Amino acid sequence: MNYWICATCGTQFSLSERAPEHCPICEDQRQYVGHQGQEWTSIGLLQEKGYKNVVKQEEQDLIGVGISPRFAIGQRALLLRHEKGNVLWDCISLVDDETVAAIQELGGLSAIAISHPHFYSSMIEWAEHFDAQVFLHAKDRQWVMRESPRIHFWEGRTLSLWDGLTLINCGGHFEGGTVLHWPAGASGKGALLTGDIITVVQDRRHVSFMRSYPNLIPLGSAEIKRILETIEPFSFDQIYGGWWSANVLTDAKTAVARPAQRYLRAIACAGGSA
């Protein structure tokens, strides 16, 4: 029996003797099944192959956690340290004794909150190591491959965790697509942790949005406008995306507004305005 992990997207499934036949997350139009067909691994197999987690400070009270060498889609999680309880934003497939010890030293975890299903990964395994609750938006419930009473499905547009930390449902890439507002981030100017609900692009001064990144399916104008309206009331100067170095470190509000208008103009020209 094993908690099998899809090697393409990194999602861990419920306990089963044999590896599952399908990964619904990869078969969805927003992901893909690799050329070799579906491949499976597990936390034990990843460790046998020498995979480790890298734990690296991003800024004060924000620590990145990612798998090395790169695994699945190269997800990076972020540990947000807070005196009222640390939050793991997004998640990765591997958790091992070294990582648990490193995070315990940083104050452990009170909660795990996740942007969308491409970061569900081994969330229950992580939650059990730290006795933490997992906050997922209810609109993405169908994509949970390992159910657990530790999951709290929240509904509506926002959910306050503590001390102003707020989960914001932007939709877009996924219906339940969520970002986390951290008011104390960026030295008090505020930061958004976004996964790829809002994606930091190569120049790290702009962002973009897609329904599918690997399959290059854009979002429509109504969905982009909804993201912009939803984050408008929140102050932020930085954005931390879902991958190493995918960070906008200054003037992030402009980094969203300007390319969003560029995007809306581009799809309007293509006759795609909704």
Ligand SMILES: [Zn+2]
């Ligand atoms: Zn998959």
Ligand SMILES: [Zn+2]
């Ligand atoms: Zn994604």
